[in-house]
Amino acid sequence: MKLLTTLLFSLLCLTAVAQPGSADAAYVKEHYTKHEYQIPMRDGKKLFTSVYVPKDQSKKHPFMMDRTCYSVAPYGAEAYRPSLGPNPKFMQDGYIFVYQDVRGRWMSEGIYEEMTPELEEHKTNKDVDEGTDTYDTIDWLLKNVANNNGKVGVWGISYPGFYTTTALLSRHPALVAASPQAPIADLWRDDAWHNGTFFLAANFGFYPGFTNRQDDKPTQRRGARFNPNPGSEDGYDFFLKMGSMRNTNVKYFKDTIRLWNEMMDHPDYDQHWKDRNVLTHLHDIKTATLVTGGWYDAEDLYGAINTYKVLAAKNPNTPVYFAMGPWVHGGWARGLGDHLGDVDFGGATAPYYRDSIEFAFFSHYLKGTPLNLPKVNTFETGENKWRNYNIWPPAPAKEKNLYFLPGGKLSFTAPSATKESFNEFVSDPNKPVPYYAKPTMDMERDYMTADQRFLKDRTDVVTYQTDVLTSDVTLAGNIWANLKVSITGTDADWIVKVIDVYPDGAPNNKFTGKEVQMAGYQQMVRSESMRGKYRTGFDKPSPFAPAKVSPVNFELQDVLHTFKKGHRIMVQVQSSWFPLIDRNTQQFQDIMKAKDTDFKKATHRVYTSKNNPSFLKVRVM
Template sequence: MISNVHPISRYILIILCLVKTSCVLGQQAPDAQYIKDNYQKFEYQVPMRDGKKLFTSVYVPKDESRKYPFMMDRTCYSVAPYGTDKYRPSLGPSSHFTHDGYIFVYQDVRGRWMSEGIYEEMTPELEVHKTNKDVDEGTDTYDTIDWLLKNIPNNNGKVGVWGISYPGFYTTTALLSRHPALVAASPQAPIADLWRDDGWHNGAFFLVANFGFYPFFTNRQDDKPTQRPGGHFDPGTEDGYDFFMKMGPIKNTNDKYYKDTIRLWNEMLDHPDYDKHWEDRNVLPRLHDIKTAVLVTGGWYDAEDLYGAINTYKTLAKNNPKTPVYFAMGPWVHGGWARGDGDHLGDVDFGQATGPYYRENIEFQFFSHYLKGTELALPPVNVFETGINQWKTYQTWPPVQAREKQLYFLPGGKLSFSAPSVAKDSYDEYISDPANPVPFVQDRNQTMDMQREYMTADQRFLSSRKDVLSYQSDVLDQDVTIAGNIWANLKVSTTGTDADFVVKVLDVYPDTAANTKWTGKDIKMGGYQQMVRSEPIRGKYRNSFSKPEPFVPGKVTPVNFELQDVLHTFKKGHRIMVQVQSTWFPLIDRNPQTFVNIMKANEADFKKATQRIYTSKLHPSFLKVRVM
């Protein structure tokens, strides 16, 4: 079982997936014998329209007294184990599917593992396919479904597709096959726009999420099928803060370690701006004319693909108003709904087992209805409200009841829904030093990976930092529920020509808050500063992600950016806090604070800068939120 208690990096998670031969269902190993007793495994090389063949494992129920729908997972993370005598210990999204009876299909996507072809990260999806050479993930899915319907006996003619993370992207692209037999699909934590999901957040490069991932992910760079796994970069330490500081500028990843041997890593370094390379890989503009019923699933605390889940749902719902599109969001980390109880994250208690609830009452019911014709009473939007720890249902997301309000930064570190009234200009300032960046978690010995718990972690460890500003509301005399996306609207100035700004929204517990069974050692929940939502922006992208522009030193400049959606209640007796800083290391790479190509920057380019956040009537800084 992959627990929510212990941190696990992106690439270690995938290694465990392959060892267990099931990315998200390791806890269901007790099904292993049931699967061997009730399913027969077959392996095929399924031909695509351009002649390439994709390796496909098919598990067929031995009971032939009825017909079964297909449940398919297309993956770049291997369909192992290979061999018809070697079985996965779990099948389908959850044990409910295993015991209910489906034909389960697992496929290595083009260019990965045992499938032919050259792999392309986030394959650009074509609007028009004029010849058999015009292939993408949509056409590969179409050709696979067609082959399955014709060659796997005892099927009922209906297909469902699901997948988490990268397989979530392949599930989204399955919709673009527009095959009539594809009646249900569930993109879960899907990558939608690689530049905005796993790569950059508003232009700030997510260093630890990517650095160790690509050596493992790169098990082949040619068109030769293989079962050989990728490599593993051993930094020799878990202190990522120290490791990356000693490494120096990003270009040193190649100078010191990778030596230009990893094509996909170099693609990231070669395209720091949102250029055509990334635009072609953004699947969201393609999501129109969809007839398949869709369940989009994500986690409020998904440190990797939160953007993908939220924006895949919003795009599908907007562009396909006549298609059943469902949305489920819970208090989960990346893939957390598919494993474990989902009852806490780090020190924060969610009060109930949200994972089993989702698997039985949302996911299983959705697919059963569309693939087997069972009854369905599922509202379009099923979301978990953190803070008060309750499931809520709505017809749309964000809910129409939410009203836009502005939460202002005031002089003296105050935060209020009332705008600043003093005409005199005011600001707070700090010195941002790339040689002494703000750490993103307290324990630097746990900074070689994403540390998914950072998304709810107590921020009191930063109280002594002079380069972190805090704005705090009065004690709330009633509950305040924020539902929907948050926009930071900052007025800033800098003495440099570039700057990052990180905005964090915190729920400050009262001093009387009691510890729970999940509270960590030496932690007290009284006064706990729980992070609710946080996002950075690389300031040179404040006006355009594709055309960076420098700051004019000393000039007051608006910097507006999205912090993504929440559904959180700040309870009566709590406070709302907002923190602003300019480094967040090594979660994001260091900004030299000079206007250069950061992927090619030298150590001499890194300079201290004084950052100002304005809090006046003339230059107000505020958060734009949706309040229930």
């Protein structure tokens, strides 16, 4: 299945997508009265806001608010959303639901800035950001919407997850509960640039449709669906023929998309991106917070994990909860969450989250109902069980090194031979390694669990694997790649994949594809990419010295996965991953400005000796 970029436009409306037990607009209209307001901010700009008030006025109700850049449609006092709140239980329980177009988007005034930089100080009414906009909105709602109980909760997924995080920075005393879900935390590190590699397939089709407006004039007009490859879904062929990244403008966008150009003009982690890292501001937070994410969230895995870690570390006296399930981006908000691609998770996981975690959390803090919720609720893949901890990563997980050894071996025992050893391969950016068996124009939503056997004949993919495991091995926490490499060029990308190799006798399950066998399946568990020129600092790229052994260290992010007895642990290393990420010219240069003729072959080595060990630093339960 592919993750349609149009899905991203409707993330604010995840609850508007049909869900088990959800009602239609007739139910909403029967039980709620809709109002539309232009709420004034401290600098005079007005933000368009839809408010749905329960017709049952026998008791006071708390607010549930979703601030979004994806539109609060439908517009008009008589046009009702088909569902309200994070999931149907909220709508049936009775809340005052608030949906707001953020500054500069859709029907709200102002100029839109992607991930508006937050200010530590607000000295005048001109010093505005998403935190002040949230504060002013809450203040207005409390004073102007009758029969409220004085308590506000905020939630949102993806970009609205970012706005939920910035709501915390309002530090409004009435904001008592918030749930950033798959929140963007650092745009350079989340959706766009993974350690300096640009996520091409995910972003290329997204920005034309996202860009429905680039001025200060409110509009209900949607961005146009961009289809540069009519009649074909072969994304590998399309992006290869497109050529260098500069051709995105030369051939298609024609410098008309401001937000796209901001990314192309800032490939380094410079001040532009540092200003948009919301994690640096998450101190002195008093609001109870539930951070939610999915282990297979291809867009904002980093945001969920690191928003939780920073909040928990910097706000020890504040209730901070963490929930991670086996889900894709937003997968907990709809559907069953019982599988991804060919991989079976042993039953439905999303309804448990919606009922026993999300609803219970907000109901407690907004309505005073009892709460028995562990601080950390995580789903252990492989074992397919929910696990509860007091902190993440769990305290019992101990650091160990998983070493690459000569002969394609992988072991917790370090190499002992002093004689230099390495694996060598030729990387040709004009014949890049595909990230998926048949890439389409969109990012494939199940690439993060996909079978890697389609690469078995590639000579530019280096593989290491353990012997058959004689007992279960559970990894819990982040993984760090520590590579020792050399190249004949001056730059190179490095992709590391951690893979669960099933035994030859593994049976198929009800989700196994028609042409797939689970026997010998190579399930990707975690993967990440790194542009080598950023190995000494994301804001200070530096070239490789050809043929010199250099360390390349980067984080693969967290997992909670058990490699079962009888399975193997595999690690693959490669230097292209197309078209998930853009191609590296393998020359030290600004790749966003490179020409089609700049792409060069290079020979790469991954070292496996005692003096130059390559390994993964993992946390083992």
